Amino acid sequence: MDQMNAGDYERLLKLINMLGSDSDGEVLNATTAINRLLNAHGLAWSDILLPRKLLPVRANAPEEADAAAPVDPETVGPPPLGQATPQQMYDLLLASGNVSVDAKRDIRRLADAIKGGRLTPSARGELQTMYNYAILRRTRI
Incomplete structure (x- = not known):
């Protein structure tokens, strides 16, 4: 699992905002792109949906390198x-x-x-x- 860089994080934010689109195709494309991005970093949807106080942010947690x-x-x-x-x-x-x-x-x-x-x-x-x-x-x- 490689660490998510600032560019990937910004892309993730943009894709998440696209989930609110009125276009079904755009939502589906955004969902697929988010899955690819999360998989590339060894993350799951639950990693981005849970509040920070319940789940440490992987990019900033040094012990996460051992978890992978x-x-x-x-x-x-x-x-x-x-x-x-x-x-x-x-x-x-x-x-x-x-x-x-x-x-x-x-x-x-x-x-x-x-x-x-x-x-x-x-x-x-x-x-x-x-x-x-x-x-x-x-x-x-």
């Missing part, structure tokens, strides 16, 4: 669903014994989208669902 590193679920436990980055979910799912070979194949197809910051909302939802069941609930998928 791969997590060993045996020693520290997996991050909660709202805090796990797509890359962390991907890594933990592929390392899990709770994930079938077929499901791992489906997960691997998301690799380029995760690395390129192009994870669609539906793909993110699919990844979060698998992570929730296989990693957090320890259910075989």
Whole structure:
């Protein structure tokens, strides 16, 4: 996860303002662009929607650099669903014994989208669902 620079932050603000547009196409385009921008920085919508007093701002929190590193679920436990980055979910799912070979194949197809910051909302939802069941609930998928 790279740190969001001032230009990206300004772009994010502009895109968020576009969500109030009367044009459905403009709102959809803004939503897609926001998803790409957030994914590129390892962020989720909840990271920008929660008040600062409930969630530290990632760009200013020095401990956040460690949070994006791969997590060993045996020693520290997996991050909660709202805090796990797509890359962390991907890594933990592929390392899990709770994930079938077929499901791992489906997960691997998301690799380029995760690395390129192009994870669609539906793909993110699919990844979060698998992570929730296989990693957090320890259910075989």
